[in-house]
Amino acid sequence: MKAVIVAGGEGRRIRSVARAMPKPLLDVGGRSIVEHQILLLKRYEINEIHLTVRGRDLAVFRDNLGGGESRGVRLRYHAEREPLGTAGGIAPILARLGKHFLVLYGDVMVNMDLGALVRFHRSKRAATTLVVHPSDHPLDSDLVELDDEGRIKVFRPKPRPASAWCRNVGNAGIYVVSQKLAEFISSGPSDFLRDVFPRALAAGKAPYGYRTREYLRDIGTPQRLASVRADWATRRIERCHLDFALPAIFFDRDGTLCDIVPLLRQSRDVRLLPGAAEAIRRTNEAGYLAVVATNQPVIARGLCSLEELERIHAQLESLLCEQGARLDAVYYCPHHPDAGYPGEVPELKTACDCRKPEGGLVRRAARDLNIDLSRSAFVGDSTMDVECGKRLGLRTILIETGEAGRDGKYAARPDARCPDVADAVRSILQHVA
Numbered sequence: 001m002k003a004v005i006v007a008g009g010e011g012r013r014i015r016s017v018a019r020a021m022p023k024p025l026l027d028v029g030g031r032s033i034v035e036h037q038i039l040l041l042k043r044y045e046i047n048e049i050h051l052t053v054r055g056r057d058l059a060v061f062r063d064n065l066g067g068g069e070s071r072g073v074r075l076r077y078h079a080e081r082e083p084l085g086t087a088g089g090i091a092p093i094l095a096r097l098g099k100h101f102l103v104l105y106g107d108v109m110v111n112m113d114l115g116a117l118v119r120f121h122r123s124k125r126a127a128t129t130l131v132v133h134p135s136d137h138p139l140d141s142d143l144v145e146l147d148d149e150g151r152i153k154v155f156r157p158k159p160r161p162a163s164a165w166c167r168n169v170g171n172a173g174i175y176v177v178s179q180k181l182a183e184f185i186s187s188g189p190s191d192f193l194r195d196v197f198p199r200a201l202a203a204g205k206a207p208y209g210y211r212t213r214e215y216l217r218d219i220g221t222p223q224r225l226a227s228v229r230a231d232w233a234t235r236r237i238e239r240c241h242l243d244f245a246l247p248a249i250f251f252d253r254d255g256t257l258c259d260i261v262p263l264l265r266q267s268r269d270v271r272l273l274p275g276a277a278e279a280i281r282r283t284n285e286a287g288y289l290a291v292v293a294t295n296q297p298v299i300a301r302g303l304c305s306l307e308e309l310e311r312i313h314a315q316l317e318s319l320l321c322e323q324g325a326r327l328d329a330v331y332y333c334p335h336h337p338d339a340g341y342p343g344e345v346p347e348l349k350t351a352c353d354c355r356k357p358e359g360g361l362v363r364r365a366a367r368d369l370n371i372d373l374s375r376s377a378f379v380g381d382s383t384m385d386v387e388c389g390k391r392l393g394l395r396t397i398l399i400e401t402g403e404a405g406r407d408g409k410y411a412a413r414p415d416a417r418c419p420d421v422a423d424a425v426r427s428i429l430q431h432v433a
């Protein structure tokens with residue numbers, strides 16, 4: 001397999017620190033961003049790498065990277081006389097790239113399992129697969145909506161109207177592209193996200209989204225560059241690779257992160273509880289995954305559609321993101337065991353292994369995200385959450401908001417009780433420190 005690194009971007013917002021240096025050549029831990037990319041590609045036996053660069057940057061790229069011999073790869077440069085955009089620069093070399101190839105934006109610090117990505121792409125027989133992830137700056141990111149199979153339903157490029165609701169599923173700037181996509185890549189300036197992918201979608205060749213919790217951060221602003229450098233120094237970038245299990249804090253939703261609204265079904269009814277954003281932000285900063293696990297029998301009872309539930313979760317994610325907090329994933333159980341309500345969805349009226357206190361949601365998250373459950377914790381407001389956490393061997397914290405344990409359904413005792421969810425996270429992080 002071959003790869004293309006798109007390194008012809010402008011980098012207006014980072015000029016204050018980059019000066020004349022192209023973004024991909026900025027240093028992180030003694031190597032340029034693009035060198036980190038080359039080493040990652042090499043690790044997955046991708047040895048022929050094409051770089052599309054602006055004509056005036058060609059010399060500085062050559063000076064810095066040479067022909068790639070010292071790193072055991074072959075580098076090929078393609079200089080653009082005028083800016084051609086992310087896709088336009090690839091059009092002239094498409095025929096040289098083989099049946100499937102990788103595309104990386106040169107301003108993304110990335111450490112991920114490229115083998116798993118390519119296997120996903122092949123298994124879906126996709127024309128193209130985008131790497132997607134929860135962005136730490138969703139308002140300034142291009143977002144997508146996925147269906148249950150991982151196909152992209154809608155592209156929501158930035159800037160979006162304030163009224164547009166969407167989940168925090170951001171385009172990370174890494175793609176696997178098959179020649180099936182070639183018919184949508186025209187010569188002349190064009191952009192993958194704005195031109196090529198929407199054309200493919202409209203023609204019935206929906207791109208796929210490959211979700212990952214691995215390390216993908218653009219260095220588009222001085223602040224983001226500084227945080228990538230800090231993550232390198234603390235080895236967070238290395239540890240985020242799927243090879244390494246990460247600890248997680250699981251959060252119940254209603255009564256823990258948001259106010260209990262009986263049978264919550266409308267996104268405008270979502271209200272964050274005090275401490276919710278702080279709790280998630282601290283979880284993010286500590287390098288723990290922040291995962292919601294919630295029972296949503298309203299789906300089985302026909303009181304809320306899956307689309308409405310997505311809207312509720314989009315609203316929850318937006319309220320959190322306004323305060324600098326990011327959820328890594330939301331898992332819900334749509335089932336309900338007792339049949340006999342008017343308007344219910346019969347196929348969801350079933351005993352399942354995911355309705356808490358069963359552990360199905362947590363186990364699924366652990367599998368998807370490679371979570372180390374022995375270092376993880378569960379925070380909730382009911383004895384059912386405590387029982388669920390206990391069954392999985394997690395540290396459990398019962399909090400005094402929401403039901404405050406008054407449901408009394410299970411006798412399981414929590415490891416600690418805390419006034420609210422922010423105190424719970426503080427207590428979890430202190431316990432491991």
Ligand SMILES: [Zn+2]
Pocket residue numbers: 333334335352353354355
């Ligand atoms: Zn279930």
